[in-house]
Amino acid sequence: MTLPNTADIEAASLLAWPAVETQHDGAWVARFANGYTKRANSIQSLDPADHADAGARIEALAEQYRARGLRPTFRITPLAAPAVIAELDARNWDVYETSLVLAMPLRPVGRPVAALTKLFEPTDPQWINAQGAMAGNDAAIQASFAAITAQMTAPTRGILVFDDEYRPVGAALAVNANGIAIFLNVVVDEAARGLGYGRAVMNAALNWTSQSGAQSAAIQVLADNVPAVSLYRSLGFTEIYSYHYRRPQL
CATH class of the missing domain: 3.40.630 (Aminopeptidase)
Structure with missing residues (x-):
């Protein structure tokens, strides 16, 4: 593929x-x-x-x-x-x-998700609030985040994974954008990092987008975010290209 x-x-x-x-x-x-x-x-x-x-x-x-x-x-x-x-x-x-920018082909094979998982509409306040709390967003950012999710037209799910005490510890947005799965806003609660919740939320996202008909997947990640890059590569993603930003000097 x-x-x-x-x-x-x-x-x-x-x-x-x-x-x-x-x-x-x-x-x-x-x-x-x-x-x-x-x-x-x-x-x-x-x-x-x-x-x-x-x-x-x-x-x-x-x-x-x-x-x-x-x-x-x-x-x-x-x-x-x-x-x-x-x-x-x-x-x-x-x-x-x-x-x-990393990409991989998707195959209709379920990946193991070693945590309790729940899927939400992207505009659901429970998902937005949980993701924002883990990301450390303030009220202004949360309002802007909600405004963006309200514009989404492609099939999308907000995903949460929970620990054994039913506390949300990982989140991601999974989108089937014209057959390409795009993953956004991936975050793991700081106190729960290194415990496998990042892999769990990504496997849940890969499963949902594959089931929704996506044939391939792509994700963007900061080049210096070594733990995230390592996780995505271990899931099967490979680098396709890179990008950067330009802005006027202050």
Whole structure:
């Protein structure tokens, strides 16, 4: 089974994690979500052939972010043309936060989940509140998170795993985005890390997306998050590409 390519993964990721507001400029997409997550508050190009007037377009879109009180941010994937990168270089936009995109084929074989698990609609307050507590989100972030989940249109489940005392100790969002499983907001309670709950919540997410018809899976992870990268590789994910962000210097 072949793995999805960069363009397919990026399209699936945009569907899986929608913004509150989206603007299109040719093959560029600018997304706004009150500042919650860089993926939902950045510009990116979906076609390396679309680089005409890149400098003027960068400036115009940057003003859209400033008008909303947001720092302009460009997400650089392999779909960003060298001409676009050159314009960002000319403006001395900083490079920061490299992430890996990992993928794997999905097979209809159930994976063992060594913890009590419950699935929720992504807008369910019980799931949102439990995930937010484990992630350490404040009220403003939780409100932005809820606004994003309200925009989701692809088949999605919020997943919680519980310890023996029925306390939520792991969470993830699982999305079937046009046949590609996308996993988001994966977190394990700090006091419960290293006990297998990360593997349990990921196996539950892989099981649900496989059962819902997804043929492959992809996940984004910070390159320096060694424990998470190790876990995902042990589950069968392999690196497909990387991306990073650019932003104007302060």
